[in-house]
Amino acid sequence: MWSISNIANWVNEWLGKNFSAAWVTVFEMVIAGILVISLFAVLGLILVIMERKVSAWMQIRLGPNRVGPKGLLQSAADTVKLLVKEAMTPNGADKFLFNLAPYLAIVVSMLLMAPIAFAKDFMLWDLNIGVLYVSAISSVSVISILMAGWASNNKYSLMGAMRSGAQIVSYELSAGLAILSIVVLTGSLNMNDIIRSQADGWWIFKGHFPVWISFIIFLIAITAETNRAPFDLAEAESELTAGFHTEYSGMKFALFFLAEYVNVFIVCAIGATLFLGGWMPFHIGHWEGFNHIMDFIPSSLWFFGKTFFLIFLIMWFRWTFPRLRIDQLLNLEWKYLLPIGMINLLLVTAMAILKWHF
Amino acid sequence: MIANLPNYIFFFLAFIAIFFAIMVITAKNPIHSCLYLVLTMFAIAANYVLLNAQFLAIVQMIVYAGAIMVLFLFTVMLLNLNADSEPVKSNLMKFAGVIVGGTLLLLFTAALRKSIGDAEPVMNSIPMQIPNHSNVGLIQNLGWVLFKDYVFPFEAISILILSAMIGAVVLGKKEKVQLSTND
Numbered sequence: 327m328w329s330i331s332n333i334a335n336w337v338n339e340w341l342g343k344n345f346s347a348a349w350v351t352v353f354e355m356v357i358a359g360i361l362v363i364s365l366f367a368v369l370g371l372i373l374v375i376m377e378r379k380v381s382a383w384m385q386i387r388l389g390p391n392r393v394g395p396k397g398l399l400q401s402a403a404d405t406v407k408l409l410v411k412e413a414m415t416p417n418g419a420d421k422f423l424f425n426l427a428p429y430l431a432i433v434v435s436m437l438l439m440a441p442i443a444f445a446k447d448f449m450l451w452d453l454n455i456g457v458l459y460v461s462a463i464s465s466v467s468v469i470s471i472l473m474a475g476w477a478s479n480n481k482y483s484l485m486g487a488m489r490s491g492a493q494i495v496s497y498e499l500s501a502g503l504a505i506l507s508i509v510v511l512t513g514s515l516n517m518n519d520i521i522r523s524q525a526d527g528w529w530i531f532k533g534h535f536p537v538w539i540s541f542i543i544f545l546i547a548i549t550a551e552t553n554r555a556p557f558d559l560a561e562a563e564s565e566l567t568a569g570f571h572t573e574y575s576g577m578k579f580a581l582f583f584l585a586e587y588v589n590v591f592i593v594c595a596i597g598a599t600l601f602l603g604g605w606m607p608f609h610i611g612h613w614e615g616f617n618h619i620m621d622f623i624p625s626s627l628w629f630f631g632k633t634f635f636l637i638f639l640i641m642w643f644r645w646t647f648p649r650l651r652i653d654q655l656l657n658l659e660w661k662y663l664l665p666i667g668m669i670n671l672l673l674v675t676a677m678a679i680l681k682w683h684f
Numbered sequence: 685m686i687a688n689l690p691n692y693i694f695f696f697l698a699f700i701a702i703f704f705a706i707m708v709i710t711a712k713n714p715i716h717s718c719l720y721l722v723l724t725m726f727a728i729a730a731n732y733v734l735l736n737a738q739f740l741a742i743v744q745m746i747v748y749a750g751a752i753m754v755l756f757l758f759t760v761m762l763l764n765l766n767a768d769s770e771p772v773k774s775n776l777m778k779f780a781g782v783i784v785g786g787t788l789l790l791l792f793t794a795a796l797r798k799s800i801g802d803a804e805p806v807m808n809s810i811p812m813q814i815p816n817h818s819n820v821g822l823i824q825n826l827g828w829v830l831f832k833d834y835v836f837p838f839e840a841i842s843i844l845i846l847s848a849m850i851g852a853v854v855l856g857k858k859e860k861v862q863l864s865t866n867d
Contacts, residue, residue: 423719455823458742465750469722472757476715484761491758495751515823 330626331447358450362439366432366588373587374401376634377641384645405580413576420477427474428574428581434467435588441517442595445605445626449517456517457509460596461502464551467589468494471553474582475570486569489559489652496659497550497557503667504544507536507674508600511683521604526611528603532683536673541601543667548593549640550655552586556647557655594636598629602636605629694734701727714760718753725749739823 337357341350375390375398382389390397415424441456443449453459468491475487509515511533512523523529529537550557561569571582598604605625609617650658677683704727707720725748732741773781830838 420713420715423715453738455738455742458739458746462742462745462750465746465754468750468754469719469757472754472761473719476757476761488758488761491754495754495758498750 329448329624330445334448362436362450365439366436366584369588369591370584371401371405373591373637374404374583376637377587380638380641381645384642408580409577411576413578414573416479416573418479419573420479423473423477424573425578427470427477428578428585430470430473431467431585432581434463434470435585435592437463438589438592442592443517443521443599443604444629445624448626452518453516455515457505457515457520457596457600460592461498461505464589464593465494465498467585470585471570474574478570478573480573482566482568483570483572486559486561486566486572490553490570492652493553493557493559493655494551496656497547497663500543500659500663500667501547501551503664503671504540504547505596505600507540507671508533510671510675511537511678513678517599517604521599521606524603524606524609526609528601528606528608530601533674533677534683536670536677537601537683539666539670540674541597543663543670544597544601545636545639546658546663548597549643550659552589552593552640554586554590554640555644556649558644558649559652559655590637590640591633594640595629595633597636598632602632603628604632690734694731697727697730697734701731715757718757718760721756722749722753725753736822739826 338350338354341353345353378400379389379397388397390400393399393403415421438460440451441449441453441459471490471494472487475483475485475490478484508520508529511529512520514520514523524532526532530541553559553561559569561571566572571579574582605628607617607620607623607625607628609620701724704720704724708717708724711717711720725744729741729744729749732738732744
């Protein structure tokens with residue numbers, strides 16, 4: 327049967343026949359790099375047009391409809407526009423840090439791609455602490471935002487960066503607690519082990535009530551961590567013009583934009599992996615016949631289907647809830663989400679010990 | 685060459701860590717110092733990976749690079765310090781600083797001497813390869829050690845951290861009360 331892992335194995339065998347082991351490693355690294363970069367470009371194009379179409383649909387508009395069939399090539403045209411635009415550096419800016427920040431943002435998102443299982447037996451790096459790796463690397467992304475905000479030498483940028491720093495550092499805790507609840511149930515930090523543990527049902531079904539709570543906390547926390555509405559205080563167009571990337575133009579702005587969208591994809595992929603089984607098809611306990619039918623749908627389709635469903639949810643939030651104030655935002659985290667998350671973690675632990683899950 | 689690779693990587697990482705650590709104290713701009721410190725933390729985290737202690741490396745990244753350094757950057761930016769407004773230390777302060785720093789250096793040297801003495805048999809065999817065989821740094825083993833052998837110190841430290849946290853909350857609250865009375 328055709329599957330991505332078969333293609334990868336075939337490429338590996340073909341390279342192994344024709345080249346020595348060291349060259350095979352080099353070639354495979356180059357191929358992986360090219361794949362990650364092209365996935366970046368494609369994701370950027372798709373997510374931008376998706377966001378615009380979803381927002382248009384929610385507001386009963388048409389959305390972009392001139393470039394290409396039904397306006398689907400609009401984001402490609404926008405990319406060309408951004409590429410040819412002049413990338414300015416303000417006079418009072420810290421030139422080095424100002425120019426470094428967008429690249430740092432992109433590199434962080436690229437590193438986050440490593441432990442994600444895109445299909446059955448298809449991931450870049452099968453790390454034994456995959457989940458922790460994700461939270462460690464994603465915590466670095468805030469440094470790029472702080473760097474951009476400070477180096478721009480603009481009060482709006484600085485304010486946006488400060489808000490973003492406070493927001494990401496605090497919501498990381500809730501996201502971490504929500505992730506931990508699945509780690510407690512699985513007993514492993516490895517992404518593949520977590521997915522395999524969902525072979526007889528996804529955790530959101532198997533773990534019932536406590537897992538629902540952690541899923542909701544996780545959704546709120548990742549929306550905040552990726553700086554998306556209703557938590558988009560870091561850019562808040564109406565108050566701070568564009569927050570930390572006010573001074574950026576052309577391709578440097580595009581890199582921030584791309585990093586933001588790819589981060590949304592990544593956190594949704596993590597959410598899909600932890601709560602919705604990643605590439606694992608929809609299985610119900612021991613219904614062998616039903617599970618077998620579900621296995622005919624390729625694992626990559628399951629993964630991307632779940633991930634894009636979560637992305638749609640996050641876009642839905644954006645057009646449903648008004649933006650929070652900074653004090654409301656911090657109150658929500660420290661006074662509600664964090665205590666609830668901690669108690670929920672205890673509940674999940676009790677459930678895991680007493681085997682109350684299915 | 686390949687067998688010595690961990691050694692070369694170690695010296696490279698150690699060089700990076702020390703270089704950026706020196707940059708931290710020589711940089712004119714406090715923000716730059718903070719960013720250099722982040723790089724130093726990363727170099728140290730990479731050293732942990734070299735010792736096959738991935739969990740420690742990741743924790744180093746989450747706690748130091750991700751949380752503490754972000755708060756440092758945050759505070760420095762909030763105060764908007766720059767090279768001009770840095771207060772000039774008096775000679776007495778400098779003298780005290782030298783004494784404290786020297787004492788710390790003495791302490792570290794003593795600790796290093798002792799650890800080298802303890803590790804002599806290990807150091808004499810192939811130095812950098814021993815840690816690669818051990819699984820001490822893996823998360824399961826670390827968990828066993830923490831919750832079996834060192835459970836009391838571990839819990840005691842958590843109480844210490846809790847008390848620090850409560851202290852911070854109390855301090856934060858106090859300021860608020862004063863503000864409201866001033867209003």
